[in-house]
Each structure stands twice: as C-alpha cells, then as structure tokens.
Amino acid sequence: MTPTVSASGLGLRYGGTRALDDVSLRLTPGVTGLIGPNGAGKTTLLRVLATAVPADTGAFTVLGHDPATSAGRQDVRRRLGYLPQTPGFHPDFTSFEFVDYVAILKELTDRGARHREVRRVLEEVDLGDVRGKRIKKLSGGMRQRVALAAALVGDPGFLVLDEPTVGLDPEQRMRFRELIAQAGEGRTVLLSTHQTEDVAMLCHRVLVMAGGRIRFDGTPAELTERAAGRVWSSAERDPGAKAGWRTGTGTFRNVGTPPAGADLLEPTLEDGYLLTLDDAGAEVAA
Template sequence: MNLQIENLSKTYSNGVQALKNVNLTIPMGMFGLLGPNGAGKSSLMRTLATLQQADTGSVFLGDLDVLNEKEKVRKILGYLPQEFGVYPKVSSYNMLNHIASLKGISSKGERKDLVESLLTKTNLWDVRNKSLGSYSGGMKQRFGIAQALIGDPRLIIVDEPTAGLDPAERVRFHNLLSEIGENTIVILSTHIVEDISNLCNNMAIICLGEVVVKGNPAELTQDVKGRIWKKAIDKTELITYQSDLKVISTHLKAGQTVIHVLSDNQPDPSFEASTANLEDVYFAEITARMETVSA
C-alpha cells in the first residue's frame, strides 16, 4: 500500500502559496520530508492529517480518498504535530485510556491491554501514574507517539519530532520510529538532515512549497560525490567566494569559516575534496532553488 499524492496545491487567505503541485509516492516504511522552516512541510502534513483542505489535487492511501473521506482517514491515522499540548495534571495512563475510548475502543479490557502495551513500547511504564506536566521533553514526545499509535494506524505523521531533545532521548526516539516504520507508512517531517539520513530509505526535499528532489538518501548523495570541495577562510572573504563560486554551505569551525563548494572540478589547489553527505545534497538543492527564484 502506498500513499499517492498528485498535483497538491494550497494557497492561504493571505496569498502565501504553501504547496505548489506536490507529487509524491510514499511507500511502506519511513519516509523523510526535509526542508527549511517555511518550506511547506507543515502545510503538507496538516493537509494529509485532514486538518485543512487543499485547493487542488488528490491524495489516496490505497483506495481511500484522503481529501474527501476524512472520517475514515482519521480512524487509521496517527498524528504527532510539531507542537501539542497535554493536560498537565493527568497521568499518561489515564490520558491514553481516554484517547482510546474517544477512538472507539469501547471494551475496558481491550483498552487496558492496549494502554499497557503502548506504555511499555514507549518506555513510559515506570512513569505511567505521574502527571504529564512533570514529563521531560523526550517523555512528552514518547507519549505523543503512544497516542498516535492508538487504533493500529496505517499512516503515521510526525512533524519535527526530535526538535529540542537531548542526544540520548533523540536516539531512543529514533529507535522507536524505526520499529514503528517496519509495518506502517511513517512520514517524518523535519529540518534536521541527520534524522533523515539515519532513519529513512526514501525521502523528498521541499522548498518554497515545491518538491525539488526525491529518492533514496544514499543514491541522492551519490549524485554529488566527487563534486564537494571545502576550504577554511576568513569570514570577511565569504562574499568574494560566494560571487565567484557556488558556495552551498558555511560552517564555523575552530574560529574559522569553512565553506563547501559544489563544482565538477577543484576550484583551485587551496581547496580539498570533501566526502559528500546528505547535508551537501540538501544545501545544493535549496541553494539552486533559491537562485532560480531570485533570478
């Protein structure tokens, strides 16, 4: 079963065109949606989660019409938005039990088994009776995934799930997402390149509401192999290099500015070859898209 998105567009009342003819085929497993802030990622996620209507286009999950059969979609959808609130004085156990009831699981015994299973899976069992307001950021994110898994969803959408997590929590969250993605379509929307590289076999980069590239992360990285060059410069020289070369990214390292340049040939002997990674692909594609807009 695939999620098929065709010619999806959305313009808000203020005139901002958030989505422009988005076309994507998303298979079973982890799918990464990468892009800068304001790229249209959240607009796409909200549309897929039936929280807003698209202007044009179609979305099908198998035979299910996502845009026109919203109630059916919501029964098989798990959604973890970028920001979500919790009832601070309610325990995770009671909250999950309540959400399960709202999702139509009427059997008390069935709800009990489900809630206990989810709390164990998300490593929250030991704190199941603590109030949600006392949870750390990572614990709240794991609770968010637990509630998203209620009802055995066929599609799970997570929007910027690791923002603000410490390294240990991020690793645990990655492991949990990977496990979930073995039997479900999981869309991971983020601006953190490393998350996509570590978790996803398929991905797309979106910029200014348009899909600029899609495919397997390793294969996309192969496309820029041997074409990335780096050099440490003084920050006052940056403008000169940007005018003469295709500088795709800059990094501050040990007090110096390190630039990455995309070029088929070594720009000059002072540059050294850099091992290409997904971050280089991301910046190359975003830079090219922004140059096209400004031209």
C-alpha cells in the same frame, strides 16, 4: 508495491502565501523523511495528509481510502496516527489518562479492550512504568514518547510525525530514533524534521521541500550524491563557495562549485540538502 499514500497536485494557499504548490508523492512502508527550511510547507503537507485541513486543489488516498467524502475521511482517520508539532497535552493528565482520552476519540469504545491497547502502546514506547505519573512531571523526551504512544493507538498503517525530535537532547533524540525505526517496521511513516542526521540514520527515502514544492524525492544516498564533486577543502575560505567554514583541523570546508584541481572531500547528506535548496532558490529566482 501499492503505495500506502498516493497524492497528486496538492495545492493550498493561505491568502497570498502558496503553502503547497502542486505536490505529488507516493509513500510506501518504511520511514520517509521530509526536510526543508522554515516555512517550506512541511507542516501544511502533514496536516493535509492527516486530514486536519483540506487542500484547495488535488487529491490523495490513504490505504485506498479517499478523504474527499466524509465517509472516506473517517476511514482515513481510523488508519492514521498523527503526532502534531505541538501535542495538546493537559498537564494534569497522567500518561495513561491522556492516551486513554485519545483512544476514546479514536472510537475504542470497549473499556477493557481500550485500556489494554493504552497499556500496550505505553509499553511500546517504554513508558509502562510511569503511566500513572502526571505529564507535567515528565521530561521533554518522555512527553514526546507519550505523544508517540497516542499516535500508535489502534496500530495505524500510516504514521505522521511532525518534528518529533525538536528540543530533545542527544540521548533522548537517539532513544526517539530507535522508537521511530521500530514504528517504521512494516508501517508507512512520514517524518518531518530539521535534523539531517535523523534522515541519514533512519529514512529509506527523503523528500526535500522548499517554497511549497517538492524539490527532491529519492534515497538519502542519492541526496548525498548530489554534492559529489561539490565539496572541497582549502587553506582559506574559497570566495566562490556557497558556504564555507573553518573546521576543527584549521582548514576550510567549502560547498558549491570548486575551482579546478580542488582538494575534494566526501559529501554528506547535509551538503546534498544545502545544494538542493540552493538550486531550488536559483530556479525560483529565474
């Protein structure tokens, strides 16, 4: 399958900080999760791919367009939707006015067609009924849906979502997950998140980032598999474990290298993620 996004050797430094270090990836339709600790470089990678900031080194294409030239950048921007970490809402705008404003920036110049598109995307995120309400009167979950609607204007082939479920309660998060899954049907979505459940429930593929580098690139099942044989239960916290905690049943759940004969447990994606970070830490320290 021809990838929607193809990147090789992306690098970016902020002074002495290497925010991106030789990042190469290929993204295909469906939802790809991007997880990593604070400061891993996730937002920087999304901003580069969304053409909000240029990389110092490397190159990438989106749907065959190369943003290295200003014409190519414009082609990429016409085909992408970006939900940044902090969407710049004007609180006095209504949802309709905000999405319409974004649609103008996206060069939808015909007023009638633009308004139809704004209504369509607001319906798509289930906000058709409140489109005349001021954004400051909406709940956090609804605001995130307004931001998603704005990103969906023009039916982009590549959708970049930067931690869209942060700060949402479980019900709102679930609702938002449904919308992301819907948006990922036939479209390439790159979703940055701190929620391993988002990845387990939504993504066909997951990238783990740490220290500006991709440390894992595979399916959620493969990430979970990394922890097979490395999670075990014990009556007391195992001193050899990387992490261990008393569970609700009173026994300890340990993650790391088990002693011989340990009572092994089924791993989760989060276990695979923690061990991947731990292995990456060891590599950096070596």
